Amino acid sequence: MSTQTFVLPDVGEGLTEAEIVQWRVAAGDTVGVNDVLVEIETAKSLVELPSPFAGTVGELLVGEGTTVDVGAPIITIEATDAASAGPSTIGQTEHGAPEAAAAEGEGAVLVGYGTGGSVASRRKKPAPSPAERVASSVGVVAKPPIRKLARDLGVDLSAVTPSGPAGEVTRDDVVKHASQASVFRNLETPEWGAVREESIPVSAPAPASVAPAQAAPPAADSREETIAVKGVRKATSSAMVQSAYSAPHVSVWTDVDATRTMELVKRLKASPDFADVRISPLLIMARAVIWAARRTPMVNAAWVDGADGAEIRVRRYVNLGIAAATPRGLLVPNIKDAQDLSMRDLARALEKLTLTAREGKTSPADQHGGTITITNIGVFGMDAGTPIINPGEAGIVAMGTIRQKPWVVDGEVRPRFVTTVSGSFDHRVIDGDGMSRFIADVASILEEPALLLD
Incomplete structure (x- = not known):
C-alpha cells in the first residue's frame, strides 16, 4: 500500500483553475x-473526476x-495498487494532459463524466440510473x-400522465414530464446551491472549508448580499466585456x-416521422439561419x-450555437456541422442540446467552435433585443415571441402570428447591406418555409 496524491488535472479545456463543487x-x-x-x-x-486507482481515501x-489551480493537490489515497512502489502524484502527465488509465485497470477517465462505479461511502446513495427509472414502465400504454x-430522456413512463385519446402516453406527455422534472429536480435537490453560485451575506461570509450548500442563511435584517463571480458567470462576464469592447x-x-x-410546426407535430421528436418554431428558425448564412x-x-495582422476567417460550415x-448561467452550446443535418436530425440535435443544458451537463467540446448563434428571447415573452x-x-x-397581432394581408387587416427577428453583427466583418x-x-x-425546398 502506498500514499498517492491526486492533483487537479487539466481536463482538456486549456483552463487554469476549477472550483470543488x-x-x-x-x-x-x-x-x-x-x-x-x-x-x-x-x-x-461541471466535470466528474474518477479515481485512477483503487484504495482507501486518506484526506480531502x-x-x-x-477554487484551486490546475496541478494543486486535492486528495490523498492509500492505494492498494500493486504496481505503485511509493508515494506519487497522479493527475497530470509531463505535458499537462490528464492520465488515461491506472496500473490496476484501463479506462480511467479524467475528462467528462467518468465511468459508473459504486463507492463504499457514508454519503447518500446516488440517483437511480435512467434504466432503473424506466424499469417500472412496462405496463404503460405507449408506442x-x-x-x-x-x-x-430517462423518464419513468409510469409517472407520466397520459393525454392520448385511448389513454396512451404521447410524445408531448413525455417531453413535458422531462422538462418539468428537470426544473423541479434543480429546485429541490440539496446540491442546487453548489451548482448555481450560492448567495452569501456580506456580514457573515462562510469560510472556504464550508460547502456552499451548508453556508449560513442571510440574517433577517440583511438588505444586501454578494454573489461570488466564478465558474460560468465569470467566464460569461469576461467574454461579454471582451466582445462588447472589441x-x-x-x-x-x-x-x-x-x-x-x-x-408547418403544427403539421410536423402531427407527422409520424416526427412522432418522437420535439418540434417548435426554433427548428424553423435554425433552418432559416443556416439557409441565410449560406447566401451571406x-x-x-x-x-x-494574428501576429501578421488581422484577417477575416470565413467558415464554409455552420456550427450553430x-x-x-x-x-x-448562460451557456452557448453549438450543433456541429448543422448545415448537413436533415430537418428531423436537426430537431433531435436541438432537443438533446436543450435537455443537456438544463441538466448542467453540456460538455466543453459542445461549447467550443461555434460560428453563429441564435438566442430565443421569445420564451421569456420578449419581442426583440440587441444581443451581444x-x-x-x-x-x-434573436427570435422574439410569436403572438397573434393585426396584420395587413392583401389590403385587409387579419389576425396573424407575428414575431420580430433581430440581430447584432461585428461591423468589422460585415457591412450594413450584408447584415x-x-x-x-x-x-x-x-x-414562407417552402423556400427551404430551394
Whole structure:
C-alpha cells in the first residue's frame, strides 16, 4: 500500500483553475478504479473526476466551494495498487494532459463524466440510473417510438400522465414530464446551491472549508448580499466585456408574419416521422439561419487578430450555437456541422442540446467552435433585443415571441402570428447591406418555409 496524491488535472479545456463543487467520497471510504471522487466546475462545465486507482481515501485537501489551480493537490489515497512502489502524484502527465488509465485497470477517465462505479461511502446513495427509472414502465400504454424517447430522456413512463385519446402516453406527455422534472429536480435537490453560485451575506461570509450548500442563511435584517463571480458567470462576464469592447456591434431587426411557420410546426407535430421528436418554431428558425448564412457567408465569419495582422476567417460550415439559460448561467452550446443535418436530425440535435443544458451537463467540446448563434428571447415573452455577439463569431440572431397581432394581408387587416427577428453583427466583418440582407432572408423563411425546398 502506498500514499498517492491526486492533483487537479487539466481536463482538456486549456483552463487554469476549477472550483470543488461536491466531494463524492469522505476520509476512510474505499474506492475503486473509475469511481467518481469529486465534482468540479470549470468556466465551461461541471466535470466528474474518477479515481485512477483503487484504495482507501486518506484526506480531502480542499474544501467544497474552493477554487484551486490546475496541478494543486486535492486528495490523498492509500492505494492498494500493486504496481505503485511509493508515494506519487497522479493527475497530470509531463505535458499537462490528464492520465488515461491506472496500473490496476484501463479506462480511467479524467475528462467528462467518468465511468459508473459504486463507492463504499457514508454519503447518500446516488440517483437511480435512467434504466432503473424506466424499469417500472412496462405496463404503460405507449408506442415504441415514445418508449424510446422516454428511455433517452430517462423518464419513468409510469409517472407520466397520459393525454392520448385511448389513454396512451404521447410524445408531448413525455417531453413535458422531462422538462418539468428537470426544473423541479434543480429546485429541490440539496446540491442546487453548489451548482448555481450560492448567495452569501456580506456580514457573515462562510469560510472556504464550508460547502456552499451548508453556508449560513442571510440574517433577517440583511438588505444586501454578494454573489461570488466564478465558474460560468465569470467566464460569461469576461467574454461579454471582451466582445462588447472589441467588436463594434450594429443591430437590425424586422417584424415577420410567421403564420405559415406555425402551420408547418403544427403539421410536423402531427407527422409520424416526427412522432418522437420535439418540434417548435426554433427548428424553423435554425433552418432559416443556416439557409441565410449560406447566401451571406460573412455573417458566419470571424475577425482574427494574428501576429501578421488581422484577417477575416470565413467558415464554409455552420456550427450553430443556441444560447441557453441554465441554473449555472448562460451557456452557448453549438450543433456541429448543422448545415448537413436533415430537418428531423436537426430537431433531435436541438432537443438533446436543450435537455443537456438544463441538466448542467453540456460538455466543453459542445461549447467550443461555434460560428453563429441564435438566442430565443421569445420564451421569456420578449419581442426583440440587441444581443451581444458570442466571442469568435460575427453574428447573433434573436427570435422574439410569436403572438397573434393585426396584420395587413392583401389590403385587409387579419389576425396573424407575428414575431420580430433581430440581430447584432461585428461591423468589422460585415457591412450594413450584408447584415440587412441576412435578416431579410431569415424573415423570408419564417414567412414562407417552402423556400427551404430551394
